[in-house]
Amino acid sequence: MASLRLKGISKRFGDVVALSKVDLYVEEGEFCVLLGPSGCGKSTLLQIVAGLTPQDEGSVLVDGQPIDQLTPRDRDVAMVFQSYALYPHMTVAQNLGFGLRMRGLTKNMIEKRVLEMASLLGIQELLNRRPKELSGGQRQRVAMGRALVRRPKLFLLDEPLSNLDARLRVNVRLELKKLHEQIQGTILYVTHDQVEAMTLGDKVVVMKEGRGCQIDPPETIYERPADTFVATFIGSPAMNLFKGKFARSKGHLIFFNKNFSLNAVDVPSHLEGADVEMGIRPEDIKVTHGREKTLGAKVEMISNVGAEKYIHARIGTTSLTLRAAREAFFQAGEMISLVIDPLKLHIFQKGKRVE
């Protein structure tokens, strides 16, 4: 196991900037997730760490040592590919043992390690099959095993769950988490699925257009998104964002736009008069029947996802989404009163979070 540091990694393909000055530190044994929409450069970053694609600028360090000059085979990293990339002409056992064979282990050693790995993953009875005789989940397991059996310094996983069907994905995700606790490996994991990122990562890197927008533990990413992109990318349904200004009223700064105003607490005074965006997560807006100061909204549509409901409503011309309990009953066109917790507001100025 080893630590990984990326220093100012940049990469362009022709005129397209794939990565621009990405810095990252992954501790030994840490599970780090690269999360972003497709085309944000996360897979390219993984390829650069593996040595499959050379970077234009910057440096990759493992345990403090630069490995930029090393070929993929000398970097001692293992990779799991989205397509699994199992060798179709080899049996499962040969697939698992291939990396060990290339590294010159003895036949007995290889057999022992392959058997160990097969029993860890519960695929002993598949050892003599070929990849095409396996189900999707089994292939995924073999692909994981092929990486694990090598005991490399670093695991690189490129959307390893995206080809599994939804139910299997949840199971494998849990197993992966357990497996990481068991082996304590350093993992760099690429995904576009925020649930995977939030549940698996010790640390999540949210990427957009070749940049790391925020690098933090999942809780921080969710509770204190660094910018409006992170704020709306993480969380489902997405955070509500309202454009408006702060104005002073009775000594307090109050957020207002053309349809409503909101009380906020601890707003830095320099925001007075500035254009801002106010972010509120759907679960921080409540429907009320009490007497507090409320916002009147008109229900437009209800999305029922089973465990809870989401209400799409409108205050004047401003649309917003809020979460309601499963039992809640509303009808389109109905007027409701909303309260918003002033402690749960996210303020962004020019796209960046203001504390």
Place this chain on the structure above:
Amino acid sequence: MRKFLKKLGFFICITLAAIFSLAPFLLFVSSAFKTQTQVTAIPPRWLQAGSLEFFHSAIARHGILQYLMNSIIVAGTATLVTISLGTLAGYALARLPRRLAQMILMGILACAMFPQIAIAGPIWRFMRFMGWLNTYQGLILPYVSLTLPLAVWILSLFFREMPEELESAARVDGCTRLGALMRVILPLSAPGVFTAAILSFIYAWNEFFLALLIMTDPLKQTMPVGIALFQGEHTIPWGEIAAVSFITTAPLVLMVLLFQRRIVTGLSAGAMKG
């Protein structure tokens, strides 16, 4: 009913096409197994008791085994060299940027378009200059250069279809680029490699013109030249020619039938998701 007629028409067309291409072949096969008197009989008889008379005379009197050996050496070596070079070139072209690779492939194709007669003279002069007339390499080299374009095309198109992730996996697992090519990409491209190899081999095996030009020494001549030079001033030994033609063709047919089994498409199925 219409479906039946359609099928019948299809069947008739196929049969006619088969007869058309197989008739000459059947003629010399049947002639090869006749005796001297049967071969000139009028009207010709198709089915005869198998006689090996012509084979015997071809081998004993005309020294056909020497030709056979020359052919095997020349065509075999040319094919090996073509496939080795074609694999490396085809792989490089499959991984180069698409546009650049396309340009190079077009260039290679253009090279293959020269009529043979136009390059025969220069080749002969070059071989004389090298002192390679009547040597195996004197024939192998031109065969390699003539079969390489097709081999490079076939192989590069095949390699291009190979998912790059497989190769990346092999490299991360500890292979060099060449190692990944040899251990993973090449085994999976077996159908393409066999196709290229068979086509190259058939070309080199059947080539007549250059062989006639470069190999003037009967001890170095290949089968097609040998057959052509069978006829003396006054006689045309049809029977022996048929027998030798059979010996020349049989290995090719056998090879294609054998490799057909190995040309299993979908060998790479199951590597990827699906």
